[in-house]
Every structure is written in C-alpha cells, then in structure tokens.
Amino acid sequence: MTVLLSAERITRIPAIETGDPLVDLYTYGIPANGLQWVRQGLADRLAVANSFLPVGVRLHVAEGLRAIEIQREIYNGYKAEIHRLNPGISHADAQVLASRFVSPVEVAPHVAGAAVDLTLIGEHGPFDLGTPIDATPEQSNGACFFDAANISREARTNRALLADVLTASGLVNYPTEWWHWSFGDRYWAYLEQRDHALYGPATAPQLSTSA
Numbered sequence: 001m002t003v004l005l006s007a008e009r010i011t012r013i014p015a016i017e018t019g020d021p022l023v024d025l026y027t028y029g030i031p032a033n034g035l036q037w038v039r040q041g042l043a044d045r046l047a048v049a050n051s052f053l054p055v056g057v058r059l060h061v062a063e064g065l066r067a068i069e070i071q072r073e074i075y076n077g078y079k080a081e082i083h084r085l086n087p088g089i090s091h092a093d094a095q096v097l098a099s100r101f102v103s104p105v106e107v108a109p110h111v112a113g114a115a116v117d118l119t120l121i122g123e124h125g126p127f128d129l130g131t132p133i134d135a136t137p138e139q140s141n142g143a144c145f146f147d148a149a150n151i152s153r154e155a156r157t158n159r160a161l162l163a164d165v166l167t168a169s170g171l172v173n174y175p176t177e178w179w180h181w182s183f184g185d186r187y188w189a190y191l192e193q194r195d196h197a198l199y200g201p202a203t204a205p206q207l208s209t210s211a
C-alpha cells in the first residue's frame with residue numbers, strides 16, 4: 001500500500017535543518033524551466049544522475065523550490081476539487097485523497113527545496129513518460145502513479161530509465177507521481193529509515209510573493 005505524505009508516519013518525522021544552501025540549478029548544468037532553486041545536496045545528486053544518462057538524454061526540471069503561499073494555493077485548490085468530485089466526503093478523507101497529488105503545507109518537500117518535478121529530454125524534445133507532469137489521478141485515470149499499468153511500453157521504459165539514474169544517485173520517488181523526486185525531506189527519511197529529515201522550509205529571495 002502506498003504511504004502518502006499526509007500519513008502520520010511521515011508527518012511525525014522531525015526536520016533537523018542542516019543549513020545546506022539553496023543553489024540555482026543552472027549553475028549545475030541541469031536544464032530547468034527558468035530559474036529553479038534546490039538544496040545543494042539535491043543539486044549535487046541531480047548532477048550525478050544527469051551524468052548517468054545516455055548521450056543525448058538529459059534531466060529537465062520543471063520545478064524545484066516552491067513558495068509556501070503557492071503550496072497552500074495548490075493544496076487548497078485540489079482539496080476543493082476533491083470535495084466537488086466526492087460530495088459528502090469528510091474533511092479527513094479529503095486530506096488523504098489530496099495528498100496523492102499535493103503535499104500538506106506543513107511538511108511540503110518543495111517548500112524545503114528538497115524536491116523536484118522533472119522529466120527526461122532528448123535531441124527531439126521531451127520523452128514520453130506516460131502523462132504530462134502534474135496530471136492528477138483523476139485527469140490521468142491513475143497513469144500518474146509511477147507503477148501504473150495503463151501506459152505504453154515506451155513510457156514504462158522511460159520511467160525505468162529515470163528511476164534507475166535518480167535512485168542510483170540517492171533520490172526517492174513519491175509513488176503517486178512519476179515526476180516527483182526528493183532528497184533530505186521526510187519522505188526520503190522514511191524510505192531511507194533515517195530518524196529525521198535534513199531540510200526545513202526555505203525561502204529564496206526571488207520566490208517571495210510579497211511586494
């Protein structure tokens with residue numbers, strides 16, 4: 001059974017901040033959608049993963065560090081959608097369903113700069129990974145789950161390549177999203193059997209949403 005980010009066994013894990021700085025992925029030679037910040041420990045591992053890929057294939061990061069206000073907005077928006085699609089659902093059950101797609105704000109790995117949403121690109125553009133990044137379970141009929149059976153053989157092969165290089169570099173996947181990989185967050189601590197996460201919330205100046 002998939003352990004979700006809202007599960008008590010994840011949320012109870014403490015984060016003991018290491019002070020690892022935020023770095024710009026561009027300076028690590030990792031293609032990204034504009035300026036993307038992540039913790040140095042994560043950037044180092046992404047650079048290693050990139051070097052493991054076959055010639056002509058690269059990681060492409062869609063999103064790293066996320067402002068807490070944006071995390072709250074995505075969370076509240078998707079939870080409202082869960083309530084709309086499941087009339088009468090309890091608040092607690094909606095929180096569980098929501099966490100298949102978006103982390104509760106208090107423990108959000110993107111807010112700590114400890115997670116990336118990423119895909120593979122080659123000479124002819126983005127690879128087929130089965131769904132677009134950020135396809136919800138409802139939009140993709142569950143094909144967003146890493147192990148989904150309802151994707152093509154090519155997409156399965158591409159997901160396996162992504163997982164091979166990222167796992168070998170020390171990252172972990174959130175199993176409900178093939179594109180979400182992390183290092184040093186609570187989910188990483190849980191899967192790696194550590195007693196604490198390495199990173200708490202972080203802010204890059206460019207992510208401030210205040211005027």
Ligand SMILES: C[C@@H](N)C(=O)N[C@H](C)C(=O)O
Nearest residue numbers: 101102103108109110134
């Ligand atoms: C909203 C989606 N792109 C995402 O980032 N989900 C993960 C689980 C998160 O919110 O940390």
